[in-house]
Amino acid sequence: MNKGTLVWMAGTRWDNLAGTEKRLAGALADYREVLWVDPPAPVFGGTAGGLRPAAVEVVPQLTRLIVPVLPGAWRPVLGTAARWLLHRAVRTATGAGRLPGAVVVAGPLASFPRLETGVKVFFVTDDWLSGAALMGLSEARIRRTMLRNLAEAEVVAAVTGDLAERLRRLRPGTAVLHLPNGCVAPPPGGPPHGTNAERRGVVLLGQLNERLDLGILRAVAAAGIPLALVGPRTERDPEVRAELDALLGHGSVTWEGEIPPAEVPGRLARAAAGITPYADNEFNRSSFPLKTLDYLAAGLPVVSTDLPAARWLGTGHVVRENSPEAFTAALRKVLAEPADPVRVRERQQLAGQHSWDARARTMLDAVDAAAGDWTGDHFLITRFNLPTPGPESLVRAREGWLRERAGLFERYCLPSVAVQTSTRFKWLIYFDPESPAWLRERISEWSADGLFTPVYRTAVEKGDLLADLRRLVPEPAGMLMTTNLDNDDGIAADFVQRLQQAAAKTAGRTALYLPSGLILAGTGLFARRDRTNAFCSVAEPWPDAVTCWADWHTLLGRSMPVREVPGPAGWLQVVHGGNVSNRVRGFRVSAEAHRQRFPGLLSGAQPPGPAERARELLLDTPRRALGSGVRAAAKTVLLRTVGKDGLDRVKERIGALRGAGTREMP
Helix, strand or coil: CCCCEEEEEECCCCCCCCCHHHHHHHHHCCCCCEEEECCCEECCCCCCCCCCCEEEEEECCEEEEECEECCCCCCHHHHHHHHHHHHHHHHHHHCCCCCEEEEEEECCCCCCCCCCCCEEEEEECCCCCCCHHHHCCCHHHHHHHHHHHHHHCCEEEECCHHHHHHHHHHCCCCCEEECCCCECCCCCCCCCCCCCCCCCCEEEECCECCCECHHHHHHHHHCCCCEEEECCECCCCHHHHHHHHHHHCCCCEEECCCCCHHHHHHHHCCCCEEEECECCCHHHHCCCCHHHHHHHHCCCCEEECCCHHHHHHCCCCEEECCCHHHHHHHHHHHHHCCCCHHHHHHHHHHHHCCEHHHHHHHHHHHHHHHCCCCCCEEEEEEECCCCCCCCHHHHHCCCCHHHHHHHHHHHHHHHHHHCCCCCCCEEEEEECCCCCHHHHHHHHHHCCCCCCEEEECCCCCHHHHHHHHHHCCCCCCCEEEEEECCCCCEECCCHHHHHHHHHCCCCCCEEEECCEEEEEECCEEEEEECCCCCCCEEEEECCCCCCCCCCCCCCHHHCCCEEECCCCCCEEEEECCCCCCCCCCCEEECCHHHHHHCCCCCCCCCCCCHHHHHHHHHHHHHHHHHHHHHHHHHHHHHHHHHHHHHHHHHHHHHHHHHCCCCCCCC
C-alpha cells in the first residue's frame, strides 16, 4: 500500500556511525519509501561533493539527500539561510513523485519543512538539552527548536520513559509515544553460542567519549579481564582524552576503532560478554544504549550500569551495577558461568521482541492513526455513460461524445485514481448496457488490474447502488463512505487519504467536501474554491445509508451536516467541448505549485505571461466572478420557485436552444 514518502530530517549524516536514526530509517524503508535528509553539509571540506543538492539511493527504497551550504551553517545568521536552502531542496525532492506521507524530525536543531502533506513526527533520541555541551551546541537554541517542533508535531516519540517525561515537562499536555531503540533480530536457528574457551573477554561497542564511566573501564582492565573496545573516539574534554590514552595503553585492552556494521557480528562472536558502562548523569539516564540489545541479539550476557533503559528491559540477562568494584565482580561471575545454549536462545528471543522491524511498525501505526486512517468501507462511484434524462441527454447524443469521453477518462480520471496515496477504497463505474463493442474492449483493458469494477445498468436506483456496494464487501464495516467522481475529471494524489482522515473524525451521516480545486482549460490553469463541488462524499453508518447520490451535490447540506476539508487543491475539472456545466472559473495560477500532487495531469498547463496576468487581474477574473454570482442567484431563485424538476426543464430548454448545450448539473 502506497501511503506516501516518509521524509526523515536527520540529526546526523547517513555516513556517520549507524545509530538510532539510521537503523530505524532503514527498517522503515521495508514498508515505505524514505527520503533521508542529511543536516546541511559545508561546501568546502564537508560531504556535499558539489554545489547543488544531490540525491542518491543508498539502499532499496531509501534515498539520501545532501544539501551543500556555506561553512558555519548553524551559526545564528547563516543558520537561517542554511535552513531555507535545506527546506527548499526537500520541497523540490518531494515534488519529484515523492508525495510526503509523514515527515520525521529527529535532530536537536532540525525543524519541519513547509510541505503541503504529511503527518509531522518529532522523534527525540536523547536528552539534547542536558547534552548540549557534549555536542558543542547552544542549549538555548536547542530549547527554542524543540518547543517549536513540539508545538507543530502531530506525533511525539521518545526512546525512554524518562525522556518522555522530560518532554511532557517541557511542554505540558504533550502526548509522547515510548519508542525504544531496537536491534537486528537474530535469525531463527542461528549458530549456537560457542564455549567459553572459544570466546574470551568482554566487548564494548560504540563511541569512546565522555558518556562512558572510565572508572569502571579502568577497574575492568586492572582486573586483567581482556577488554576489546570497538568504536571511534569522539571525546572533546582534554582530561577525558588523557584518560582514554592511558586506558588504551593498558596491556589487557585492545582498540580497533570504527568498523563496518557487517563486521560487528564477527567481533561479538569472539567475546564472552558485552558491557554498557555509562556514567551516571542526566544525559545518560534519558538514553537507550543500542549496544545492550546488540549484545543480547548475539546471545551474550550483559553487565550494565543501572540505567533506566536497562531496568525497563526487565531481564536477568542484563546485570546492573554502578560502582567499579561491583561491576567488575559481576563481570567475573558472568564470565565464570558455563556456556548454556538455552540461555543463549533466551537472550536472542528477548532481543527478537525488540527488533527494528517492530519499532518501524510501531511508528507507522502511530503515523497512520494520526492521519485518521479510515477503518470503514470507502467507494468512489462514477457514472460513465449511464443513460440519464434531462439536459445531459442532449450532450450525450452528440456525435463523438463517447470517444471523446473515453479519451478524457484515460488522460485524467484513470491515472489520477491509480496514484492515490491511500489504496483502501473500491471504485465502481456504471456503464450503459448498450455500450458499443469498442468501448467494452476498452473497459476490459482499463479494469484488468482491478482498479475499478464495471457495472452495466440502464438506471441506478438507491437500492441498486447499495446492493452493488454490498456485493463488493462481504463483511461491511461499521461505516460507509461514498464519493462521486465524474469520468472526465481528476483528483489529487492524496484526495482519498484526506477524505478518509476527515471521515475518521466524524460521527453520524456527514457530507464532506474538499473546497479547493483546479480547473484546466486549454493551457490555462485556474484555482477555484467551490464549497459544494461535484467531488462530494457522504460518510455514514451502513444501516440506512443514502450515499452521495442522495441529492444534487449542491443540496446535500439540506439533509445532513456538512464538513469542509481544508488544504491545498484536491480536484481537477477539465473544460472541453463535451462539458455540460464546467466552465472557466476562479483565477489563473502557475501549475508548478500543483504538479507533484497531480502527477502527469498538468503537463499541458502553461504559466500566464505579463500581458495575460494583467488581463486576468483587471478583466477576466472580475468578469467570471460576476457571471458566477449571477448564475448562482438565478439558480437559487429557480430552485425556490419551480423546484429541481423545473430547473432541469429550464436547463434542458436552454441546452436545446444552444444546439449541443452546456452541461449544467449543479
